[in-house]
Amino acid sequence: MELRSRIPDGPLEAKWERHRSGIKLVNPANKLKHHILVVGSGLAGASAAASLAELGYRVSCFCFQDSPRRAHSIAAQGGINAAKNYQNDGDSVFRLFYDTIKGGDFRSREANVYRLAEISARIIDQCTAQGVPFAREYGGLLANRSFGGVQVSRTFYARGQTGQQLLLGAYQALSRQIGIGTVTMYPRSEMLDLVVIDGRARGIITRDLISGAVSAHAGDAVVLATGGYSNVYYLSTNAKGCNVTAIWRAHKRGAAFANPGFTQIHPTCIPQTGAHQSKLTLMSESLRNDGRIWVPKRQGETRPPHQIPEEDRDYYLERLYPSYGNLAPRDIASRRAKEVCDEGRGVGPGGHGVYLDLRDAIARLGRRVIAERYGNLFEMYQRITGEDPFQVPMRIYPAPHYTMGGLWVDYNLMTTVDGLYAIGEANFSDHGANRLGASALMQGLADGYFILPYTIGDYLAQAKPVTVDPEHPAFHQIRGEVAERVRRLLAASGRKTVDAFHRELGRVMWDKCGMSRNAAGLKEAMGRIGQLRDEFWRDVHVGGRGEELNQSLEHAGRVADFFEFAELMCQDALYREESCGCHFREEYQTPEGEAKRDDERFGYVAAWEFAGLGKEPVLHKEPLAFEAVHLAQRSYK
Amino acid sequence: MRVTLHVWRQPGPELAGVFVRYDMTDVSPDMSFLEMLDVLNQQLLARQDDPIAFDHDCREGICGACGMVINGRPHGPRRATTTCQLHMRSFPDGAELWIEPWRARAFPVIKDLVVDRGAFDRIIQAGGFITARTGSAPEANSLLVPKADADLAMDAAACIGCGACVAACPNASAMLFVAAKVSHLGLLPQGQPERAARVVGMVAQMDAEGFGACSNHGECMAACPKEISIDFIARLNRDYLKAVVSHPSSVVRGDGGSNG
Numbered sequence: 001m002e003l004r005s006r007i008p009d010g011p012l013e014a015k016w017e018r019h020r021s022g023i024k025l026v027n028p029a030n031k032l033k034h035h036i037l038v039v040g041s042g043l044a045g046a047s048a049a050a051s052l053a054e055l056g057y058r059v060s061c062f063c064f065q066d067s068p069r070r071a072h073s074i075a076a077q078g079g080i081n082a083a084k085n086y087q088n089d090g091d092s093v094f095r096l097f098y099d100t101i102k103g104g105d106f107r108s109r110e111a112n113v114y115r116l117a118e119i120s121a122r123i124i125d126q127c128t129a130q131g132v133p134f135a136r137e138y139g140g141l142l143a144n145r146s147f148g149g150v151q152v153s154r155t156f157y158a159r160g161q162t163g164q165q166l167l168l169g170a171y172q173a174l175s176r177q178i179g180i181g182t183v184t185m186y187p188r189s190e191m192l193d194l195v196v197i198d199g200r201a202r203g204i205i206t207r208d209l210i211s212g213a214v215s216a217h218a219g220d221a222v223v224l225a226t227g228g229y230s231n232v233y234y235l236s237t238n239a240k241g242c243n244v245t246a247i248w249r250a251h252k253r254g255a256a257f258a259n260p261g262f263t264q265i266h267p268t269c270i271p272q273t274g275a276h277q278s279k280l281t282l283m284s285e286s287l288r289n290d291g292r293i294w295v296p297k298r299q300g301e302t303r304p305p306h307q308i309p310e311e312d313r314d315y316y317l318e319r320l321y322p323s324y325g326n327l328a329p330r331d332i333a334s335r336r337a338k339e340v341c342d343e344g345r346g347v348g349p350g351g352h353g354v355y356l357d358l359r360d361a362i363a364r365l366g367r368r369v370i371a372e373r374y375g376n377l378f379e380m381y382q383r384i385t386g387e388d389p390f391q392v393p394m395r396i397y398p399a400p401h402y403t404m405g406g407l408w409v410d411y412n413l414m415t416t417v418d419g420l421y422a423i424g425e426a427n428f429s430d431h432g433a434n435r436l437g438a439s440a441l442m443q444g445l446a447d448g449y450f451i452l453p454y455t456i457g458d459y460l461a462q463a464k465p466v467t468v469d470p471e472h473p474a475f476h477q478i479r480g481e482v483a484e485r486v487r488r489l490l491a492a493s494g495r496k497t498v499d500a501f502h503r504e505l506g507r508v509m510w511d512k513c514g515m516s517r518n519a520a521g522l523k524e525a526m527g528r529i530g531q532l533r534d535e536f537w538r539d540v541h542v543g544g545r546g547e548e549l550n551q552s553l554e555h556a557g558r559v560a561d562f563f564e565f566a567e568l569m570c571q572d573a574l575y576r577e578e579s580c581g582c583h584f585r586e587e588y589q590t591p592e593g594e595a596k597r598d599d600e601r602f603g604y605v606a607a608w609e610f611a612g613l614g615k616e617p618v619l620h621k622e623p624l625a626f627e628a629v630h631l632a633q634r635s636y637k
Numbered sequence: 638m639r640v641t642l643h644v645w646r647q648p649g650p651e652l653a654g655v656f657v658r659y660d661m662t663d664v665s666p667d668m669s670f671l672e673m674l675d676v677l678n679q680q681l682l683a684r685q686d687d688p689i690a691f692d693h694d695c696r697e698g699i700c701g702a703c704g705m706v707i708n709g710r711p712h713g714p715r716r717a718t719t720t721c722q723l724h725m726r727s728f729p730d731g732a733e734l735w736i737e738p739w740r741a742r743a744f745p746v747i748k749d750l751v752v753d754r755g756a757f758d759r760i761i762q763a764g765g766f767i768t769a770r771t772g773s774a775p776e777a778n779s780l781l782v783p784k785a786d787a788d789l790a791m792d793a794a795a796c797i798g799c800g801a802c803v804a805a806c807p808n809a810s811a812m813l814f815v816a817a818k819v820s821h822l823g824l825l826p827q828g829q830p831e832r833a834a835r836v837v838g839m840v841a842q843m844d845a846e847g848f849g850a851c852s853n854h855g856e857c858m859a860a861c862p863k864e865i866s867i868d869f870i871a872r873l874n875r876d877y878l879k880a881v882v883s884h885p886s887s888v889v890r891g892d893g894g895s896n897g
Binding site: 047050051054065066067068069070072074075084086122124125126128129130131133134135136137138139140141142158159161163164165168171172173175176178179185187210239240241273274276277278279281282379380383384386449450453495497499500541543544548549551552 | 649665667668669671672673675676678679682683685687688690692693694695696697698699700701702715717718722724726747748751753754755757758761762763765766767768769770771772773774775776777778780781782783784787790791794795797798821822825827828
């Protein structure tokens with residue numbers, strides 16, 4: 001395996017434009033002959049499928065939900081960044097680029113991130129034209145808010161439902177294409193394997209979740225827009241269905257997996273309430289604009305929050321990071337929350353929580369303004385906890401939220417398998433070791449609207465793939481393997497449910513490969529994961545049949561893949577003997593407890609090649625060259 | 638706490654369904670309604686029974702996947718709350734709960750509490766969009782939208798497509814769903830060029846799917862977890878009338894554009 005990043009030559013500012021102008025084009029008449037399979041219908045998948053169909057390609061789009069509108073991008077709350085400089089506060093493409101590189105703790109590619117910042121402004125134009133109802137000022141112009149990790153106001157938003165509105169924009173563009181017949185939509189269809197013929201991605205195997213039918217789909221290129229893998233922790237802010245299966249199967253068929261250990265733990269989530277908990281709910285980071293985070297100064301404080309006077313409160317982020325304060329980046333805010341809770345100063349049941357207090361903002365701006373900004377978030381909080389944030393400060397605690405790692409892709413977003421692309425959260429490309437708030441929506445839409453539609457043409461024009469028949473023996477063989485796996489899952493007539501295994505895996509991952517990691521813990525976790533995986537195949541009870549709607553079977557397949565993937569995640573975290581961004585190795589920290597990078601030894605992307613189950617994966621390194629930015633220890637003080 | 642459930646069990650679309658009784662003990666008031674069903678499903682699996690199938694995904698009230706009728710009310714008793722956001726503390730100890738799928742001809746049952754809401758997607762495909770090819774958009778701030786219009790458009794755009802409005806309506810009408818999209822796009826300047834074709838196309842598809850007519854019961858608004866107002870239905874009716882009267886030739890082309 002060879003990593004060829006295909007980063008164009010020339011100065012940073014000119015790379016994308018030059019590359020785009022030099023890209024091979026597909027003759028409009030020939031586009032119709034090319035069939036592209038897009039897996040996933042979130043921001044990246046829906047925007048890509050719609051844009052490719054507009055260009056004239058034949059597109060098939062697959063999602064496991066009952067409608068493409070339900071993809072998990074819909075849950076993003078806070079906003080989307082763009083370097084428009086509408087606020088006249090000194091924002092620029094370079095500044096957005098720099099903030100993103102720095103926020104990612106210098107573990108992402110300069111060229112990709114610069115392109116993302118360049119494209120960001122056009123995304124806002126595109127979404128506005130589609131009718132996305134962004135927040136506006138009284139004069140009718142678009143409004144902005146600020147977000148963690150930056151000092152300018154560049155975030156566009158639609159109340160607390162920005163992801164929903166952006167996704168509906170992309171979904172509507174996709175629906176238009178489905179209506180005209182240029183996109184064939186396959187809802188309730190889950191991709192269970194990738195078919196590679198002569199080194200090129202030529203199709204996928206799916207299971208129809210209603211009938212259970214396992215079928216083959218052939219195409220000229222495959223685009224994976226299947227999101228992230230935070231559900232490896234069981235409890236996360238992801239939707240219940242989010243999974244690693246598509247990218248993991250692609251990995252097993254030859255796609256390198258980059259930085260799997262880079263997972264983001266979001267600082268502002270509602271704490272867990274009991275053993276029955278099925279997921280964790282995020283409270284938008286935008287609350288940190290007006291909210292102040294604190295814990296009592298004393299351990300074992302028993303007074304209710306409003307009785308704790310100012311001098312007994314520790315606004316620890318403001319104390320430790322005077323210039324960024326409550327807007328410190330996510331990784332830092334999360335780690336500090338864990339730290340104060342580990343010191344015994346946490347609040348709420350079990351002491352796993354810190355206060356996010358909007359008291360001062362309510363006093364300053366009035367209840368009406370706060371209700372307008374955060375009303376729906378307050379309601380959600382109250383519904384879940386039974387407490388009113390206007391009366392009692394919210395309690396928050398970090399939770400797994402986003403995964404920066406993903407399939408390795410080159411500048412064209414192609415994986416190490418020719419004709420296989422990964423976009424959105426499914427790839428690793430833009431966020432380094434930590435993603436800044438309001439950047440995921442930006443990246444998903446940049447990939448789907450403005451990058452992939454060009455770069456995929458370059459491949460199709462040069463590779464000129466000939467039509468392949470889904471009756472090709474390779475499809476038969478892999479379809480057989482998928483069917484056999486389903487049969488094995490159903491045949492294991494054990495005693496434990498899939499859910500019980502998933503919870504156990506999640507606990508191991510959270511304890512040993514979560515917010516902070518160390519070598520001994522990671523080794524222990526790898527041993528434990530192996531044992532659990534064997535036990536799973538021996539002792540799981542799935543129930544039901546394969547030829548029907550069987551949600552337990554769907555879950556079983558995903559958990560089986562998480563078991564294989566989890567080991568790679570730990571391997572990556574163990575191998576990377578430094579701390580950077582969200583990857584915090586206890587052995588490598590500064591005296592102030594900040595992440596201590598080791599640029600000399602680890603200034604590269606770790607891309608892992610699958611070598612067989614139970615075999616040590618092969619590490620490939622893509623060195624990261626920094627020409628435009630100066631490598632520095634991140635400081636938000 | 639303790640609850641008695643009567644859950645609609647239907648093995649498949651063509652098979653008969655029946656209420657099955659389950660007695661639950663040790664239910665925590667902090668559990669969400671779906672977590673309570675998760676616990677029941679774990680128990681059913683442990684005794685080799687078929688777990689209850691129900692749609693769900695984000696579990697934070699935004700994806701629109703979940704939804705069941707609880708004691709006759711879509712999404713249960715709490716105002717502005719999806720089933721996934723409903724917590725057991727909303728019910729008294731010892732409560733008896735009847736749980737059913739959405740019931741509407743246009744939403745056929747697939748299994749247990751899972752229904753097919755593909756009709757909603759087809760209505761959007763028939764015109765619920767603004768045609769804006771990727772790449773051709775003008776600078777965003779070149780278009781001014783009065784804040785009041787943008788806010789009202791956002792109120793309508795908040796629809797999550799769950800289908801509770803249909804389940805609540807005695808006529809199984811989809812008017813609130815259609816009205817929300819017609820209003821969201823029709824309130825914005827970007828939505829004007831296709832305004833007539835959009836409403837005609839979406840209403841035609843709604844009728845073709847077998848949804849009933851609106852007779853102003855208002856049950857839809859009461860059940861809507863996003864509190865979409867039936868004022869939007871008035872707006873839909875006005876837009877529809879205007880389209881068929883003043884644009885009689887606004888037949889919908891395949892791509893939703895207008896010939897008129």
